[in-house]
Amino acid sequence: MSRSWARLSLPESWSATRSLRFRVTALVLLVVALALVVIGVAVDLSLDAQLRRDQQSRLDDRAARAGLLVAAGSTGPALVEAVDGQGIRAVLLDAAGRRVAGSDDDGPRGRGRPGAPEGPVPLVPGASDVPVAPDGPRPSRAGRDDVRTVALPDGSQLVLAVEPGENDGVLRRLRVIMIGVGGMGLAVVAGALLVGVRIALRPLDDMTVLARDIAAGDRGRRLRPERTDTELGRTAAAFDAMLDELESAQTRAEDAAGEARRSEVRTRRFLSDAAHELRTPIAGVQTLAESLVRHPDGDLERRERLATTLVRETRRAGALVNDMLELARIEDGTPLDRRPVDLTELAAAQAERIGLLAPGLTVEVDGPPTTVDADPGRVTQILANLLENARRHGPTEGTVRIEVTVEGSDAVLDVVDEGPGIPPADRERVFDRLVRLDDARTRDAGGAGLGLPIARALARAHGGDLRVVESRPDPEVGARLRLTLPRAG
Structure with missing residues (x-):
């Protein structure tokens, strides 16, 4: 899987020109960065949703409080002053939809409030007048999650809305903090990775040094890993086994070559000795045969002695040849x-x-x-x-x-x-x-x-x-x- 990530994430020309240590570090940093981005987005979305839920909860609380105040007889700017603030904007509208009191009043809460509406403020679309019950008015949702309306007995309405941009500032500060912390975290991870990868890949450096030493003639060195249950440990053990097998093969080849040379020497000596041994009886046979040919009518007794000696020399040469053939058959594995x-x-x-x-x-x-x-x-x-x-x-x-x-x-x-x-x-x-x-x-x-x-x-x-x-x-x-x-x- 990691190789697939490497092929997907790193350009081939780039990865071919970088060391394994650098590529592993870059790949891990990329994965960590992606994880931080995913975590940051998840935190941002979760916090935004939580802030919205908190606003709605406060909005519902203010609407319920406004209902209780209206039931107690509170009205006008005093009602708006009591429920306005802490991220909740309150506007009192008359029956015609004109603002009677609200965020741009001269009261302490409304004075200078940024974003206060000017002139008549229409009812929020979807808002409906809720008749006041005997035990007091009750809040109504106006078709939006960030607006609540409370109907008053005189036909006017109290509109409660969340402060625009309140969550944006919190989220903006959170994003700045996450980016800073993420950047510092990536820097720390990069440093730790450089050290950790260097230590983890040290057996590869040892293999490189060992291969160079072996190429230079030091054939007896081995890695001998302490642990063989890891990837690098198994690689080092396989490397040692390969070296052992290569040295064994080389030793066998040298032994075979030495045995072949010794066999060649023995064969040459054997042929030389055999030729030397056969030369005497063959020379005797030739001499005796020539004597018989040159003197066909000579002394009969002499001819018999020559013939007898000829037969003896012939038998001797034949016995020598038979012994040599017998020895060759035995060495060839006669059943x-x-x-x-x-x-x-x-x-x-x-x-x-x-x-x-x-x-x-x-x-x-x-x-x-x-x-x-x-x-x-x-x-x-x-x-x-x-x-x-x-x-x-x-x-x-x-x-x-x-x-x-x-x-x-x-x-x-x-x-x-x-x-x-x-x-x-x-x-x-x-x-x-x-x-x-x-x-x-x-x-x-x-x-x-x-x-x-x-x-x-x-x-x-x-x-x-x-x-x-x-x-x-x-x-x-x-x-x-x-x-x-x-x-x-």
């Missing part, structure tokens, strides 16, 4: 065939398999049957990678322990070997792609460095994790890799 499965049973099966591949290695499984909610094929792949890692990096004839325990809602499986262990600084790096801690180890003996990254990716796809923990009792001997998976149910 899992999850169902309740016994983790201890899967570990025992993989222990038996690795025992057949490495007869000198002893694999011990210790732990109660523990059911996990997992894809058995993927869990088998994790266990195979962990045991293969223990076989590659542990002694040829040694022991690998698999310990299955329960911690809260998770099943925990530890694979402990007797190898040289993993230094604390490298316990996260071993899960990077194509990382081998012992660079002197041959690629065939040390692998391509994708087994542990694939195992961790599969564990996290199940909602679990894979990490290197402190080996006990001697941290310097052996490595302990801990797999956690959510239990079934």
Whole structure:
């Protein structure tokens, strides 16, 4: 509603060039001025009506008094003198309508009275002679509210009328007082409004200062209003919420950009390492193939050795490519065939398999049957990678322990070997792609460095994790890799 008042009362070009504080003050002053005008008009009309009622009451009282005086035998100038005055004019007319006594007489009340009629005074239109009753005459209205007539026994009439202009002076003084008081009131209201509006709109000034500070780089400031149940309080709270959301969005965007940059770096490194890893088997395949082509009729035994080596290098390159594709599929969210499965049973099966591949290695499984909610094929792949890692990096004839325990809602499986262990600084790096801690180890003996990254990716796809923990009792001997998976149910 206030905006409608502003549009109706203030010119658009004027309001567009003034501050909000000035427009609010001007609008309130305009409303107050209109209210004062309405109140003044109402008071003026009410007072005028009241004064008229008072005059009529006095007129009726004088008419009744004149009737009593006439009944008592009073007549002539003495009668006029008795009822004339205090805003009531009395004129005595004879039967012909000529003035006998009245306002322009030489009596003390009539002498010099302004506005006294001259010459014969006709009867007021509508006046009627009222015969005198036995108990005395009675007043009669003469068709006007400001005139009363009293009929006398001799046919003459006493005309009573209100003093002309009596109310005008009172109303004139009242209007002057109301205008003066209203003007002073408007001045006081204007001063109070300037101070009050300045205080009320101070949050807007704070918002302006805050916006400028934020634009200058101070992003942590907030308004934090004490009250949020007011318009400005809600505006300030919404302003703070907007700033929080913008900063959160900026933080998310920066995090996403940082993650994208890190992902790009990892991708480039991955491609570089993959190219480096593939270059050796591909170069070997090319060399062996060229040797077979250049010497088609050479020594048969040599050709068989070349062919066998060619097949081995081809398998090695194919295994590397398969591991890279497998890791990419896992990270892209390959669906899992999850169902309740016994983790201890899967570990025992993989222990038996690795025992057949490495007869000198002893694999011990210790732990109660523990059911996990997992894809058995993927869990088998994790266990195979962990045991293969223990076989590659542990002694040829040694022991690998698999310990299955329960911690809260998770099943925990530890694979402990007797190898040289993993230094604390490298316990996260071993899960990077194509990382081998012992660079002197041959690629065939040390692998391509994708087994542990694939195992961790599969564990996290199940909602679990894979990490290197402190080996006990001697941290310097052996490595302990801990797999956690959510239990079934």
